[in-house]
Amino acid sequence: MSEIDHEHKRRSGAGAVTVNPWGELRRFTAARIALGRAGVSMPTMPHLAFQLAHAQARDAVHVELDCAALARALTAALGLPCFTLHSAAPERATYLRRPDLGRMLDAQSRLALAALKRPLARYDIGFVIADGLSALAVEHHALPLLRCWMAAPAACSLSVAPLVLVRQGRVAVGDEVAQLLGAQLVVVMIGERPGLSSPDSMGLYLTWQPQVGMTDEQRNCISNVRLAGLDYEDAAHKLHYLVREARRRGLSGVALKDDSDDAAPARVGHANFLLSTGV
Numbered sequence: 001m002s003e004i005d006h007e008h009k010r011r012s013g014a015g016a017v018t019v020n021p022w023g024e025l026r027r028f029t030a031a032r033i034a035l036g037r038a039g040v041s042m043p044t045m046p047h048l049a050f051q052l053a054h055a056q057a058r059d060a061v062h063v064e065l066d067c068a069a070l071a072r073a074l075t076a077a078l079g080l081p082c083f084t085l086h087s088a089a090p091e092r093a094t095y096l097r098r099p100d101l102g103r104m105l106d107a108q109s110r111l112a113l114a115a116l117k118r119p120l121a122r123y124d125i126g127f128v129i130a131d132g133l134s135a136l137a138v139e140h141h142a143l144p145l146l147r148c149w150m151a152a153p154a155a156c157s158l159s160v161a162p163l164v165l166v167r168q169g170r171v172a173v174g175d176e177v178a179q180l181l182g183a184q185l186v187v188v189m190i191g192e193r194p195g196l197s198s199p200d201s202m203g204l205y206l207t208w209q210p211q212v213g214m215t216d217e218q219r220n221c222i223s224n225v226r227l228a229g230l231d232y233e234d235a236a237h238k239l240h241y242l243v244r245e246a247r248r249r250g251l252s253g254v255a256l257k258d259d260s261d262d263a264a265p266a267r268v269g270h271a272n273f274l275l276s277t278g279v
Contacts, residue, residue, distance in 0.1 A: 080162060082164070086167045092168065190203055
């Protein structure tokens, strides 16, 4: 490039990043806002960050869950037996193409659960941990969330079924597991579809009196459980509320509204940023 061209570029501002006036709001969210621009294009660094996030989201879908390591950690920390089962989807490629197969157990897993010795009374609650679309999510968050939930006094009065891990599992597989275990209520902890800022987000799905064939309007969902989203303490509080109300009212799903925020204690650092900034 000639000196004349360089001087023209300098004077016109071409190649410089134009800062977005909303830049201050970026500290409140991981969303891609106020990135600025270079000419009419996105600046190089945000563009590269987008490509990295997209790659991380794609990788999260294909990562295999280390069930053996997770089962050992859960049993050591919580003192509960933990069983590993498999859905009817034999491997990841089939799981992604055939969601229906991820909603049911394979024959071997079904027989293993049916043969499991159970107490005469039904369990109050069962937890099913499935890889879903992000094994990273349950590897990172299942144990800390369960530890936080079980530390609350309300958990002490409930009989908890053995923990169950399901490879290549989707939400509805928890209905079959709970039905075979004899659990009155099931909570499925599952890796959610990765986003461009959250490759390890975990969801919780609660179903009262689960049985094969139930549909999603009969469940309650607590979403975005992760350190940068809904933290373990808040997620455990919501879960305790929904478990208590489901047991008290004998239902779950669209008929059970989540009013847990009304009874939540105020916590430092949870102020509304719109109020604190005057936006």
